[in-house]
Amino acid sequence: MLVVSEEVREALDSRRPVVALESTIIAHGLPRPRNLRVARELEEAVRREGAVPATIAVLDGRPHVGLGKEQLERVAGEDGIRKLGHRDLPLAVAAGASGATTVSATAALAAGAGIRVFATGGLGGVHREWTVTQDESADLGLLARTRITVVCAGVKSILDVPATLQRLETLGVAVAGYGTDRFPGFYLSDSGQPVDWTLRTPEQVAAVMRAQDALGVSESALIVANPVPVEEQLDPEVHARVLADALRACAESGVTGQAVTPFLLDHLVRHTDGASLSANLAAVRGNVRLAARVAAAWTQV
Numbered sequence: 001m002l003v004v005s006e007e008v009r010e011a012l013d014s015r016r017p018v019v020a021l022e023s024t025i026i027a028h029g030l031p032r033p034r035n036l037r038v039a040r041e042l043e044e045a046v047r048r049e050g051a052v053p054a055t056i057a058v059l060d061g062r063p064h065v066g067l068g069k070e071q072l073e074r075v076a077g078e079d080g081i082r083k084l085g086h087r088d089l090p091l092a093v094a095a096g097a098s099g100a101t102t103v104s105a106t107a108a109l110a111a112g113a114g115i116r117v118f119a120t121g122g123l124g125g126v127h128r129e130w131t132v133t134q135d136e137s138a139d140l141g142l143l144a145r146t147r148i149t150v151v152c153a154g155v156k157s158i159l160d161v162p163a164t165l166q167r168l169e170t171l172g173v174a175v176a177g178y179g180t181d182r183f184p185g186f187y188l189s190d191s192g193q194p195v196d197w198t199l200r201t202p203e204q205v206a207a208v209m210r211a212q213d214a215l216g217v218s219e220s221a222l223i224v225a226n227p228v229p230v231e232e233q234l235d236p237e238v239h240a241r242v243l244a245d246a247l248r249a250c251a252e253s254g255v256t257g258q259a260v261t262p263f264l265l266d267h268l269v270r271h272t273d274g275a276s277l278s279a280n281l282a283a284v285r286g287n288v289r290l291a292a293r294v295a296a297a298w299t300q301v
């Protein structure tokens, strides 16, 4: 069912490092036409670290693991491309539809293809007002039952960060800070929340992955929370102000469900003069590089 590109298939077969990349961030998380350049740049960053990128998306009802040039262009530029969580995959396949995959769908497909390391920007999580809306990203539940390592910059500050960390604890998903004992806040190096475990090298991350397999107590993921460097973070004051505006605008516009995340991200980009985009890109680049190093450590026995 999965269409695994030749390059990715060969790398997996010969146990060379592979890094899965999600496509929702390209199709729905970044403004066009910049998004296509970023998508290419992220793949290039993985290659520079000696790993093979496997960007994942569904095209005409077929789940692709590893995209060619034109396929990446479709994901970045096609009008009306859907946003697919893991629950949407069978529906998209049966309908012959095309869509970008979120963390949950990407992790599910990557694990299905035998890829162990995945880089993204920020995970989905528990939304503010969750007690009323019940809006919790399907990313969390999927990571509770999928053996994959996700390198991310924490979760977006548009979410309820303490509630998200609590859900990850309840769901039994391992979380470690990379080089920090603070949980990163995506645009910010520190969300204000602590993490219990700190990993400092790709080899240490790989050691945890091996321990997961050796213990075999569950099929859950490992979240490696890698902060954006302080020099590249969004000014915390600007962040607090613009985020408050964005949340207000979202509530007033009546946007709900899947559309909430893209709405808030777009608002932040437009009202920070691109500074949120710069911080976003710095975070994703750092994650992609680290994921490639983790994949290299993982494939070294």
Ligand code: PSU
Pocket (backbone or CB within 6 Å): 022, 024, 025, 026, 028, 029, 030, 085, 101, 102, 103, 104, 121, 122, 123, 124, 125, 136, 137, 138, 139, 156, 257, 258, 259, 261, 265
């Ligand atoms: N973080 C970003 N940009 C994004 C997302 C997260 O920097 O576009 C996407 C991811 O694909 C994540 C999804 O899996 O948002 C979560 O959406 P939802 O809340 O609808 O589950």
Ligand code: MN
Pocket (backbone or CB within 6 Å): 124, 127, 135, 136, 137, 257, 258, 260, 261
């Ligand atoms: Mn959501």
